[in-house]
Amino acid sequence: MTSATRSAPTPYLRALWLMALTVGLMLAQAVAAQNRPESFSDLAEEISPAVVNITTATVVERGAGPMPMVPEGSPFEEFFEQFRDRMPQGNGGERSRRSSALGSGFVISEDGLVVTNNHVIEKADEIEVEFFNGDTLAAEVVGVDPKTDIALLRVQTDKALPFVKFGDSDTAEVGDWVLAMGNPLGQGFSLSAGIVSARNRALSGTYDDYIQTDAAINRGNSGGPLFNLDGEVVGVNTAILSPTGGSIGIGFSMASNVVKRVVDQLEQYGETRRGWLGVRIQDVTDDVAEAMGLEEARGALVTDVPDGPAEKAGMRAGDVILSFDGHEVSDTRELVRRVGNTEVGKTVRVIVNREGKTQTLKVTLGRREVAEGAVPAGQQNQQEQSGPEKMDMFGLSIRPLNDELRAQLEVGPDASGLVVTDVDELSAAYEKGVRAGDLITEAGQKQVATLGGLEDRIAEAREAGRKSILLLVRRAGEPRFVALPLEDE
Template sequence: MLAVAMLAQTATAQDRPNSFADLADKFSPAVVNITTSTTVANAGGMNPIVPEGSPFEDFFREFRDRNGDQENRPRRSSALGSGFVISEDGYVVTNNHVIESADEITVEFFNGTELDAKVIGTDPKTDIALLKVEAEGPLPFVTFGDSDKSRVGDWVVAMGNPLGQGFSVSAGIVSARNRALSGTYDDYIQTDAAINRGNSGGPLFNLDGEVVGVNTAILSPNGGSIGIGFSMASNVVKRVVEQLQEFGETRRGWLGVRIQDVTDDMAEAMDLQEARGALITDVPEGPAMDAGMKSGDVIVEFDGTQVDDTRELVRQVGNTTVGKTVRVVVLRDGKEEVLKVTLGRREQAEGAIPAAQPGGETEAPDERELMGLTLSPVTPELTEQLELGENAEGLVVVDVDEMSDAYEKGLRAGDLITEAGQQKVASLEELEARITDARDAGRKSILLLVRRAGDPRFVALPVEEPADAN
């Protein structure tokens, strides 16, 4: 047994590279420093406060008049970052935040050569920018690898221009995969390879010398590396770069729905086998509406790929070609339905306004307490007070018991409940009937569609047991 353990340790040690020097020598010529220059307006010079009549009043007035032109003169601001060449004809990848608002961009190569660069296109959503330099001959370049093949524990090497100190190499491992920070299309590789300010836009290599990530961010209380760096996965970057190279902009697919994740209590309330998929909360005008999608549908498959949650669906749709007709499988009333959707373009639809809420006549004012909520049908007074819109229909949450599940799940006074059990409700009697139906069906929860300031979301609340008769 001891011999086996020793052999295992030896094999592990042999997998560790003796040095990263060969990799650094081979690929460093394709890694560049990026310097940007930006003209910024002067915030204003010294404006001393001198009491009127003071003997210093004339002195400061003359000083201000003499130096006024200099104080208000625009100044130049510079910034440093990193990047890497991806083709011999001079295309360079970096972060958008490195070159954003820059008037001049200079790319410095490992051998000291400096070339001016122009911006081909940018994508703020993934923080990627594509530049172009013109050189007299072919440039050394690197290629993208398949970031999906990177495993937690794999060795990686970061190259760049940390803290403006010039070319530098740091090594570490892949600490985590599929990290999300704040963007819709985030897919970050987390690494403990030292990444500092100035490394932004530089490459993260695997041991084959393939770029598996673009160093983008650090998580730090003081702005320095503490072993938590993030690189945008190369499979995301490749698609963005290809579009920027071809169109000068991104062209992402657009389905046209608002969605949220399916929780365990929602799955139970909807009688689903498991809590997965993307639950549609709203369907404004667009491709999804044209295809017959409805609020309350759960998208479980998109273009032949299983959908586990909303983040995965957003990435799948965004990576699909604009204008492509795809098969989308939804769960509706417990049954699968296959819909064909022709995708639009997200960039053109981002300013679209959601569809108006359905209309209908309101009931007479009446309040009732159900599931920790004090509810009232829509009244003219509530419509005006809450700015619900002329055709608002549903039940208004007047108050919420702070000890209830409803409060814990975020319901607040002023919310509008428009559906219960995936059926429209406009009266308290209709809501009570939906609760009874859920209880009779043996369900522990009921699914409510709640709107706040027009934005919809689903919430599952436990159904109350009927009170004992006295």
């Protein structure tokens, strides 16, 4: 018998091979079927009792609107008095009307805590919660957080209510199935399905962390839950992106990990209590990183340090925050969220890059809500030295700050720096947003008050091999770092 004859497969072996292949294909299809459920009916039946419709009513006083102004003694004065006297009167002496709005929400505890959006119940005089079984209960506001658009309500009931739990929104991955439930366009309870389209979206808020989904979300869905397939809430449906006002498959739900922290504080305190570091910051761009000699463009660049926790810990303008409480900081958005989510009064380690070296500062956080109206730190006054009155560089016309310019710019007597009096619109400085009236207070992370001082900083940057120089520019008291190229000079 030849070797070729011995290696040839028998009909029996071929049959076994085909059977194994068939079984493998069937298993693959079964796995795919598990990932793509044929129906959400069982899950919908489980979660529906905890989802609610919310109706609000607001009394709008007609007297609050504009009324005709008639000069005293005018021949029309008596006519308008008679007209007002004939108008129907409300309890307050002015005719009023009721305005209503619809939204959604969900129950998170058997004793009646309900989560919704702040914009659903804002300025409402009456709030009514309708449950899936048709029961309705009046609700009172426990607390609201406009920054995340979250509100916590409570209804009074003698029986245990069905409720849902928050899930971990950090585990929601792009492509995962999600379900949105609520009261779209006032049509009553409705379920829509889709996937997670994107994560960590920011719209306009300081603490934004939205899950983007193509599950249909329309007006009236606001405040309703976004569920994963385990029946856990991973988001609160808040906004849509649409040129028509209807769903086009771009909806946004505030991530549950953000909502849960807010809800816990609202339940405990009736308000939020966020950590406060006490700095003004901006992102580290590539040109800023090069101007500062940083190896990579990451972290949060401190532009100002008003009186507060960071100032007491020794932080300075020009520091780059690289780590906060053991977590690396990639950009300003991440730092703001981590600080806001940290307990008020906690002492944390903050690692900064200062003039090319790292330093560790211990900062005891304050409370942001208390410090919201804090006044920015004033600039240290520097003794003005004699020198030229005007200089053109970087496409800018620059003059030292004097009493006349102080009056024009409305800055205090302690302010110091160099005033931009004109900007070439073809210059890099103009492209980066520098405008006439801006005040340059630092160059190369050192304070400047004279043109000679600015020239010294430029010379130091060139000697260090820098391609650009970092300027701290203030406009109406607001600081911002700008990196301008040296090769243009």
